[in-house]
Amino acid sequence: MTGAGRPANSGPRAAARNRTALIAAAREVYSEHGLDAPLSAIARRAGVGQGVLYRHFPDRAAVATAVLEENVRQIEQAAAEDTDLAGVLGVLTWHLTESAAFISILHADGAGSGSAAPAYVPALSRRVERALRGHLPEGHRLAAEPDDLMIAVGMVSGAVTGPTREHRERRAQAAWRLLGVEVGPVRPYGG
Amino acid sequence: MTGAGRPANSGPRAAARNRTALIAAAREVYSEHGLDAPLSAIARRAGVGQGVLYRHFPDRAAVATAVLEENVRQIEQAAAEDTDLAGVLGVLTWHLTESAAFISILHADGAGSGSAAPAYVPALSRRVERALRGHLPEGHRLAAEPDDLMIAVGMVSGAVTGPTREHRERRAQAAWRLLGVEVGPVRPYGG
Numbered sequence: 001m002t003g004a005g006r007p008a009n010s011g012p013r014a015a016a017r018n019r020t021a022l023i024a025a026a027r028e029v030y031s032e033h034g035l036d037a038p039l040s041a042i043a044r045r046a047g048v049g050q051g052v053l054y055r056h057f058p059d060r061a062a063v064a065t066a067v068l069e070e071n072v073r074q075i076e077q078a079a080a081e082d083t084d085l086a087g088v089l090g091v092l093t094w095h096l097t098e099s100a101a102f103i104s105i106l107h108a109d110g111a112g113s114g115s116a117a118p119a120y121v122p123a124l125s126r127r128v129e130r131a132l133r134g135h136l137p138e139g140h141r142l143a144a145e146p147d148d149l150m151i152a153v154g155m156v157s158g159a160v161t162g163p164t165r166e167h168r169e170r171r172a173q174a175a176w177r178l179l180g181v182e183v184g185p186v187r188p189y190g191g
Numbered sequence: 192m193t194g195a196g197r198p199a200n201s202g203p204r205a206a207a208r209n210r211t212a213l214i215a216a217a218r219e220v221y222s223e224h225g226l227d228a229p230l231s232a233i234a235r236r237a238g239v240g241q242g243v244l245y246r247h248f249p250d251r252a253a254v255a256t257a258v259l260e261e262n263v264r265q266i267e268q269a270a271a272e273d274t275d276l277a278g279v280l281g282v283l284t285w286h287l288t289e290s291a292a293f294i295s296i297l298h299a300d301g302a303g304s305g306s307a308a309p310a311y312v313p314a315l316s317r318r319v320e321r322a323l324r325g326h327l328p329e330g331h332r333l334a335a336e337p338d339d340l341m342i343a344v345g346m347v348s349g350a351v352t353g354p355t356r357e358h359r360e361r362r363a364q365a366a367w368r369l370l371g372v373e374v375g376p377v378r379p380y381g382g
């Protein structure tokens with residue numbers, strides 16, 4: 001009821017803000033309820049109407065893709081700033097423990113029995129690898145064979161199960177310890 | 192057309208033989224085509240009619256459960272005979288590379304975001320753990336913390352992706368190498 005014009009929360013700036021809020025809300029809702037959570041729960045968490053959600057994301061898959069894209073972007077940002085591998089691995093590990101869905105993108109060469117990964121997934125996986133590899137010191141445990149780095153990431157993602165975030169983070173830490181790889185604070189980029 | 196009596200391939204002995212053939216066929220078909228493969232393909236591979244398949248397994252889930260059960264049984268048999276952990280891990284690794292479905296049972300405490308593991312899965316996972324733990328020497332790399340053994344198994348299962356069995360086996364071997372754990376020949380029990 002703010003008059004006959006466009007509602008207060010529109011315009012390009014509001015649109016970008018809504019999109020960011022929707023992605024953050026989707027990550028939280030997925031983390032708590034899995035990828036099958038209703039889109040209405042995401043809109044509600046973001047504090048926008050469902051119409052706004054559908055304006056940004058035509059369907060369920062588009063929301064999930066946006067979250068994965070944003071996860072990868074945060075790892076790239078951490079890699080652009082942090083100077084050591086441990087710091088970047090900490091951000092990667094945070095995303096692993098936050099979202100089971102994210103894990104699937106680290107199995108990008110998968111095409112494994114029965115797994116039907118969407119087409120954009122290998123590209124995201126390569127971006128994660130590039131972000132990490134830029135910080136991999138010569139002589140590092142994971143630098144011996146070309147595949148070792150991403151095999152190790154797949155291994156940690158395989159360990160990250162459990163009912164709560166704390167449980168999953170503990171298992172991720174144990175996995176890095178078993179690999180003999182140091183990992184920095186487990187936190188979101190900028191968090 | 193062997194007369195008016197029961198067909199040649201019936202009777203309790205034939206039933207047991209058919210069941211064994213169906214489980215072996217299902218494992219192969221799942222390995223090649225994933226869990227969504229049609230039941231008709233499994234019956235065909237086993238050389239029995241679909242009616243025979245349905246007499247043993249009321250539905251799709253029953254077939255998958257029987258394969259998982261049989262996988263675990265083979266690991267238990269290897270553990271009962273082999274005297275070292277490496278030998279049992281070789282059989283475990285064979286099942287990992289053979290069947291992506293098997294991997295999910297090793298994430299039994301999962302209940303992770305979005306994963307809905309059937310109720311029998313934790314029991315199977317505990318049987319795998321028991322079979323391995325009986326061969327874990329004191330002072331072994333994976334004996335330091337109570338969870339380390341099955342975290343390591345989860346880690347290897349996380350690395351086992353790829354389009355072919357050979358590809359998946361290479362990645363599994365790399366994963367055990369990164370963990371510093373020796374693994375015996377990757378082969379089925381008795382194979």
